[in-house]
Amino acid sequence: MRHNFLYHFLCNKSNFVCAFKIFWFIISISGAFMILTPYIIPAPIIYRILPECEWKRLYGRPCITCGMSHGFYSISKGDFSKAYEFNKGSLYLFSLLLLNEIYFLIYLLIFIKRKVILCKLQA
Numbered sequence: 001m002r003h004n005f006l007y008h009f010l011c012n013k014s015n016f017v018c019a020f021k022i023f024w025f026i027i028s029i030s031g032a033f034m035i036l037t038p039y040i041i042p043a044p045i046i047y048r049i050l051p052e053c054e055w056k057r058l059y060g061r062p063c064i065t066c067g068m069s070h071g072f073y074s075i076s077k078g079d080f081s082k083a084y085e086f087n088k089g090s091l092y093l094f095s096l097l098l099l100n101e102i103y104f105l106i107y108l109l110i111f112i113k114r115k116v117i118l119c120k121l122q123a
Helices: 001-013 011-042 043-049 054-059 070-075 078-088 090-123
Strands: none
Touching: 001 090, 011 043, 011 070, 011 090, 070 078, 070 090, 078 090
């Protein structure tokens, strides 16, 4: 009996979908912040705020995300070759975040439009 309850609770589609949407919302807000920050805050302030890479400090080698902040800033200025030099993954991650933001905004607009239509139908 207990196994069935846990199984149904974990496999309940609405709970999973709800959890996924919450996670996606958090990722989308974080992604929007990462994309918009270089446009809003000047580079010297960004570089002063960001901490030194712990991996690089401890082991003397760059981690997989080293140079990502500089890369994002270069992308925001339109210098894609410099962004690639800072971190090869910065272009890919920026593109993925941008696509996610576009899809999230489309989803949000469709959701709002449906709610408005439902409110008009109920009135």
